[in-house]
Amino acid sequence: MIPEIGHFALVLAFCSSLLLAGVPALGYALGHHTLLASANRFALLQMALVTVSFVCLAAAFLRDDFSVSIVALQSNTQLPAHYKFTALWGGHEGSLLLWVLILAGWTAAVALTGKHIPIAVKAVVLSTMGAVSVGFLSFMLFTSNPFERELIATPADGQDLNPLLQDPGMVIHPPMLYFGYVGFSVAFAFAIAALVRGRLDASWARWARPWTNIAWAFLTVGITLGSWWAYYELGWGGWWFWDPVENASFMPWLVGAALVHSLAVTEKRGAFKNWTLLLAIFAFSLSLLGTFLVRSGVLTSVHSFAADPTRGLYILGFLFIVIGGSLTLYALRAPESAFRPTFAKISRESLLLANNILLVCAALVVLLGTLFPLIMDYLDLGKYSVGPPYFNAMFVPLACGLALLTGLGMFSQWKRTRDLKTLVREPLVLALITALVLPFAWGEWQWLASLGLFFGLWLIFASVRSVVHQTRNAATRLSGLKRLKLSYLGMICAHIGFGVAVMGVTVVSLYSSERDLRMAAGDALDVGSYRVEFRGTAPVTGPNYAGTQGDIRLLRGGREVAQLLPEKRRYHARGDQIMTEAGIDAGFLRDMYVALGEPLGDSAWAVRVHYKPLVRWIWLGGALVALGALLAVMDKRYRLQRLQEEV
Amino acid sequence: MHPLRRQRLAIVLLIIAGTAAAAALLGYALRENINLFYPPSDIVAGKAPVGRDIRAGGMVLEGSVKRASDSLQVSFIVTDYQANVPVTYTGILPDLFSEGEGVVVLGQLDAEGLFHADQVLAKHDENYMPPEVTDALEKAKSQSGAPEPSKPY
Numbered sequence: 001m002i003p004e005i006g007h008f009a010l011v012l013a014f015c016s017s018l019l020l021a022g023v024p025a026l027g028y029a030l031g032h033h034t035l036l037a038s039a040n041r042f043a044l045l046q047m048a049l050v051t052v053s054f055v056c057l058a059a060a061f062l063r064d065d066f067s068v069s070i071v072a073l074q075s076n077t078q079l080p081a082h083y084k085f086t087a088l089w090g091g092h093e094g095s096l097l098l099w100v101l102i103l104a105g106w107t108a109a110v111a112l113t114g115k116h117i118p119i120a121v122k123a124v125v126l127s128t129m130g131a132v133s134v135g136f137l138s139f140m141l142f143t144s145n146p147f148e149r150e151l152i153a154t155p156a157d158g159q160d161l162n163p164l165l166q167d168p169g170m171v172i173h174p175p176m177l178y179f180g181y182v183g184f185s186v187a188f189a190f191a192i193a194a195l196v197r198g199r200l201d202a203s204w205a206r207w208a209r210p211w212t213n214i215a216w217a218f219l220t221v222g223i224t225l226g227s228w229w230a231y232y233e234l235g236w237g238g239w240w241f242w243d244p245v246e247n248a249s250f251m252p253w254l255v256g257a258a259l260v261h262s263l264a265v266t267e268k269r270g271a272f273k274n275w276t277l278l279l280a281i282f283a284f285s286l287s288l289l290g291t292f293l294v295r296s297g298v299l300t301s302v303h304s305f306a307a308d309p310t311r312g313l314y315i316l317g318f319l320f321i322v323i324g325g326s327l328t329l330y331a332l333r334a335p336e337s338a339f340r341p342t343f344a345k346i347s348r349e350s351l352l353l354a355n356n357i358l359l360v361c362a363a364l365v366v367l368l369g370t371l372f373p374l375i376m377d378y379l380d381l382g383k384y385s386v387g388p389p390y391f392n393a394m395f396v397p398l399a400c401g402l403a404l405l406t407g408l409g410m411f412s413q414w415k416r417t418r419d420l421k422t423l424v425r426e427p428l429v430l431a432l433i434t435a436l437v438l439p440f441a442w443g444e445w446q447w448l449a450s451l452g453l454f455f456g457l458w459l460i461f462a463s464v465r466s467v468v469h470q471t472r473n474a475a476t477r478l479s480g481l482k483r484l485k486l487s488y489l490g491m492i493c494a495h496i497g498f499g500v501a502v503m504g505v506t507v508v509s510l511y512s513s514e515r516d517l518r519m520a521a522g523d524a525l526d527v528g529s530y531r532v533e534f535r536g537t538a539p540v541t542g543p544n545y546a547g548t549q550g551d552i553r554l555l556r557g558g559r560e561v562a563q564l565l566p567e568k569r570r571y572h573a574r575g576d577q578i579m580t581e582a583g584i585d586a587g588f589l590r591d592m593y594v595a596l597g598e599p600l601g602d603s604a605w606a607v608r609v610h611y612k613p614l615v616r617w618i619w620l621g622g623a624l625v626a627l628g629a630l631l632a633v634m635d636k637r638y639r640l641q642r643l644q645e646e647v
Numbered sequence: 648m649h650p651l652r653r654q655r656l657a658i659v660l661l662i663i664a665g666t667a668a669a670a671a672l673l674g675y676a677l678r679e680n681i682n683l684f685y686p687p688s689d690i691v692a693g694k695a696p697v698g699r700d701i702r703a704g705g706m707v708l709e710g711s712v713k714r715a716s717d718s719l720q721v722s723f724i725v726t727d728y729q730a731n732v733p734v735t736y737t738g739i740l741p742d743l744f745s746e747g748e749g750v751v752v753l754g755q756l757d758a759e760g761l762f763h764a765d766q767v768l769a770k771h772d773e774n775y776m777p778p779e780v781t782d783a784l785e786k787a788k789s790q791s792g793a794p795e796p797s798k799p800y
Contacts, residue, residue, distance in 0.1 A: 236739075365673070372677065383684035383779050385702060390680035394673065516719055516738045578742040597719070597739030606719050606739045 003068050006056025007147035010097075013049035013104070014137040016042055020107075020130030024123035028196075036119050039126040043104075043111035046133065050104040054097055057146055061088050067154045070094055070146055076160035076573045078544035086171045087161040092311075093146035095174060099291070100136050102175070102182045107133065110186060110211070117207055121193050128189035135318045143311050160544065160573030169229035177222030177249055181287040183215020184252060187259060188284035191277045192326060195333045200273050205266040208280065210633045212263060216256040217629035223249050224622030232582050237514065237593045237610045239618055242391040247370040248290030251363045255283045258359040260629065261352050269414060271349055274334045275356070281326045286363070288319050293370070343415050351409040358402045365394040403455035403502055406495055407462035411469070423469060427461035442511040442613055443528075452506025459499030463492045487635035494628025501621025507614040514611075516597065520604040527611045530592060531555040534607060537596075545569040545579075550596050550605065554585055561585065568596045591615050682753060686783030690756065691730035697756050700765075703732060704751035704780045712746055725750060725762070727787035736764040743769040749780040 020042035027035025057068075061084045066072040074087045074094070089095040107129045114122050140146065164170075190208035194200050226246065231239045240246065259279040266276040292315040343349040369386045376384050411423040435454035439445045467481070470488070474480025513527055521536035535551040547569035554562040564583030571577045582595040590613045597606025684702045685695040695701055703725060711724035722735045723746075734752055744750060744767060754764035 361669070368673065369677075372681070383702075383782070384681045385684070386677065387680045387682060387700075390676045393676045393680070518717070518719055580742055595739075600714060601716075608739055 002056050002059050002063075003065065003147045003149060006053045006060070007145070009049045009052040009056065010137070010141065010145075010147070013046055013053060013100075014134070014141055016046040016049055017130050017133040017137050020046055021127055021134050022130075024127040024130075028120060028124055028127070033119070036123040039123040039130075040111040042130065043107045043126050046130070047104040047108035050097075050101050054101045057094065057097060058085055058088055060147075061085060064158070066156070066158050067149050067151050068146075069148045069150050072150065072155050072158045074158065074161050076158040076544060078573065079158075079161060079166070080543055082171065083161055083166050086165070089174050090161045090165045090170075093140070093144045093148075095178075096136065096140050096144055097146050098175065099178050099182060100133065100140065102178045103129070103133055103136065103185060106182055106186055106211075110189075114207065121190075121197065121204075121207070124193035124196050125186075125189040128192045129185055132185050132189075132322070135322075139311075139314055139318065143314055157573065160571060163545070163569065163571045163574065163577055163579040164233060167229065167233055169225055169233065173222060173225040173229055176218050176225055180215050180217075180219025180222050180256075181249070181252065181290065183211065183218060184256060184259075184280075184284040184287050186211040186215065187263075187280040188326070191280035192329065195277065195326075195329045198333055200277070200334070202267050202270050205263045205276060209260075209263045209267060210638050212256070212260055212280075212283075213629045213633045216253070216260050217626040217633075219249070219253050219256060220622055220626040220629065223253055224619050224626070227622070228619050231615070232584055234580075237582070237595070237608070237612065239508070239615060242369070242386075242388045244370050245290075245294050247366050247391075248293045251366050251370075252283050252286040252290060254359050254363040254366070255279055255286055258356045258363075259283050261359075262356055265349055265352050269343075269349060271343070272353065272356075274330075277330060277334060279356075279360075281323070281330065285319070285323045285326075286367075288315070288322060292316060292319055346412065346420060348409060348412040348414050351405055351412050355402060355405050355409060358398050358405065362395055362398045362402070365398065366391065369394070399502070400451075400455050403459055403498065406498065407458050410462055410466040410491070410495065423465065424462075427458060427465045431457040431461050442507060446510055449506060449510045452510070453503055456499045456501075456503035456506060459502065460496050463496045463499070467492055485635055485637070487632040487637065490628040490630070490632030490635070492628070493631055494625045497621045497624025497626075497628060499621070500617050500624060504614045504617025504619075504621060508612050508618065512610060512612050512615075515609045517607060517609070518600055518604055519607040520602060525609055527592075527609060529556055530561070530611070532592070532594065532609050534605070536603060537605065540567060540569075542569065544573060545571045547579075548596070548599075550583070550594070550607070552583060552594050552607075554592055562592070564592070564594050566594050566596045568598075586616065588616060589613060684751075684779045684783075686779075686786060687725055687727045687730040687732045688783075688787050690732050690762070691760070695756055697758055700753065700755060702751055702753050702779075703734075703756075703762060704749070705732075705783055706780070707744070707746050707748055707750050709746045725752065727783050729787040732760070732762050734762040734764050736767055738767075740767055741769040745769075751779065 020039065023035055023042065024039035027033070027038065059065075060068045060071050061075055062081065064071070064075065064077050064084075066075075070091055070093050071087075074090045075084055079087065087094075089098045107126060110122070110129070111126055114125075117125075187208045190204050190211075194204035223246075226249070227239045230241070231237060259276065262272050262276040262279050265272045292312065369390050372386050373384045376382055407427065408420070408424065411420055431454050434457050435450045438453050438457075439449040442449070467484070468477075470484060471477055471480025474483065515525065515527070517525065519525070519534040521534060524531055524533045526532075531554075533553045533555060535553060537548045537550050540547050540549040547567050550564075550566045550568075552564040552566065553560055554564060562585040564585055566583035567581040569579045569581060571579060580595050582593055584594075585592040590611060593608075593610035593612055595608040597608060599605055682700050682702045684704065687703065687705045689695055690703060695703075705725045705727040708724040708726045708731060712721065713723070714721050718737065719739065720735065720737045721740065722733060724731045724733050726732070734754075736752070736754075748769065751768040752762060752764040753766040753768070754762055756762050
């Protein structure tokens with residue numbers, strides 16, 4: 001009964017999304033106030049119906065209702081309850097429902113909060129989001145219904161969730177990522193509304209900015225969590241693989257970063273209007289492309305579910321309509337807004353423009369590397385794969401340029417910049433000296449390490465110098481700090497985060513030590529100043545698995561620092577699928593990472609021992625970037641503006 | 648020339664030069680770092696280059712996995728049930744690597760036809776098969792009209 005209610009609610013949600021897409025748009029065409037005002041109600045109705053549907057599916061999972069096909073595929077009676085719930089998005093259909101729920105959530109949030117936005121704008125925005133929702137809901141109902149049932153041959157037990165996904169990281173990684181992906185639909189909808197109305201002043205940028213920041217912050221968190229999860233769960237200690245699906249989330253992130261900055265210029269200076277519109281369209285289009293790449297199964301990846309060609313075609317068609325439609329609209333309307341504000345060669349505008357170009361270039365490089373195998377395969381020119389060396393060779397120089405400009409940008413002013421040279425000198429020299437010396441902390445000096453560290457340190461020192469400069473007129477530094485705007489502090493926080501991540505990436509890439517070796521009980525290995533002792537293994541049992549636990553001691557100077565318990569698990573319901581759980585001694589300056597390979601007989605095991613300096617800095621940097629983006633949203637400006645317009 | 652025109656010309660030339668440089672760099676990076684996939688039949692037929700980074704894939708032949716007793720060296724045979732390619736690898740195999748399952752290896756072929764793998768990729772989910780492997784197996788099957796391989800995939 002419950003699955004039927006869920007299915008029924010989903011059909012009704014589809015109807016409400018049709019109304020949401022159609023009625024306010026009609027109201028806009030006719031200039032009819034009641035029809036325009038209906039958008040809010042339809043948005044909330046859709047939200048309620050999708051929620052009912054989601055709750056029903058969750059109930060089916062928690063009650064082990066194996067008559068529902070995806071429950072039988074992705075869950076099991078032995079699965080712990082919290083993983084039963086997250087198993088909902090462990091497959092294609094369920095993750096789409098999560099996607100739609102989040103889209104409905106964003107739509108409802110826009111409906112509830114945007115009281116200061118003119119009713120006609122809001123109606124068009126909500127209607128656009130409704131249209132996106134129509135696309136996804138029909139996709140679900142017609143090609144991937146999560147409530148499909150197998151009533152006659154109901155299996156006694158489910159096939160269990162993929163053990164890789166039975167992990168706390170997996171509980172939050174997909175929702176965070178989806179919040180980000182889908183959040184770009186808000187900026188997209190505001191851009192479409194601006195184009196439809198032909199009113200391309202700075203107002204749409206002001207309305208869209210907080211939403212874009214929030215979405216981008218979530219995407220940052222999602223990507224960071226994904227990297228962290230891959231590191232400890234996949235058992236090979238990598239933190240980024242240039243896997244097509246990682247790229248699929250990284251491309252909208254890069255364009256989103258460009259959009260966040262470009263929106264600032266459009267709002268403050270009225271410049272880059274056309275460019276910002278395009279970025280808003282592309283950030284969302286790339287989110288959709290990401291969905292296509294992940295969901296269609298065209299690529300070999302950790303994230304691919306079993307392929308179904310009709311699904312791929314459907315998303316491709318949807319993608320075509322969204323990109324084609326919005327670009328056509330852009331071509332028809334955008335030139336009307338030709339207005340050229342002036343700015344000097346070195347100014348905040350010009351530096352932000354350069355930063356935008358670099359970010360978009362980076363996104364294009366990733367896009368090319370990701371789509372190249374698909375294009376070649378489609379043209380029947382062979383089955384290629386593009387390896388990490390391509391991405392590193394292309395991406396790293398762009399990231400360095402970006403770091404350099406980001407630091408400069410913090411000292412620049414709108415229109416034209418004075419005393420850039422004097423401000424830049426201190427952080428530049430300091431970063432240079434520190435970067436030349438610092439690599440010795442990890443052993444042999446490498447010029448690449450100095451180079452990478454320089455860019456990271458430059459970002460951090462430039463941020464600090466900028467704060468010092470901003471507070472120079474205050475009575476005390478503290479009182480000056482208190483007077484700084486949250487949006488400014490957000491920027492500083494995000495840029496320091498960028499620097500921290502650059503340092504982490506540099507050091508972990510150049511100074512990691514990775515040893516795979518055969519170890520019998522009693523064997524030891526020296527890694528730098530650490531000693532890794534293998535004490536042997538013991539059997540271990542969990543709720544739905546059995547396995548072996550290794551006992552590895554980490555010693556330093558003869559004293560035990562940590563006991564590491566890496567595991568090799570066998571998940572019963574998945575035909576004894578084997579899973580590695582790494583044993584990690586995490587630290588601010590270094591991680592020691594051990595994982596069991598396979599048993600080699602005579603109580604010996606293949607053991608992976610990694611020493612990873614500064615690896616945590618990568619995720620710390622990601623977290624700071626996300627925090628910065630959120631701080632900027634909490635700026636008084638957005639609250640004041642809301643109050644004023646309400647009065 | 649009119650100064651404004653000269654400035655425009657300079658900008659256009661700069662854009663063209665920049666685009667050309669970017670395209671050249673891209674082409675270079677791509678050419679050096681893409682790996683072509685060869686099914687076992689093609690490798691045995693001598694269609695794959697020797698000493699270059701390539702990818703190969705198929706099923707791990709049952710009973711072919713042999714481990715060295717004193718190191719992490721391991722050898723196995725990748726097959727599409729028409730042709731067999733011997734592979735050698737030193738290191739830890741992925742969790743889902745096992746006999747009779749799909750695998751993709753990345754490495755170089757030597758003159759004797761032995762594949763030296765730098766990387767071994769197995770699938771991530773028991774229901775999932777890398778598209779290249781599925782394709783290679785189907786092609787091998789259709790070329791010979793042989794019966795289905797014993798293990799359904």
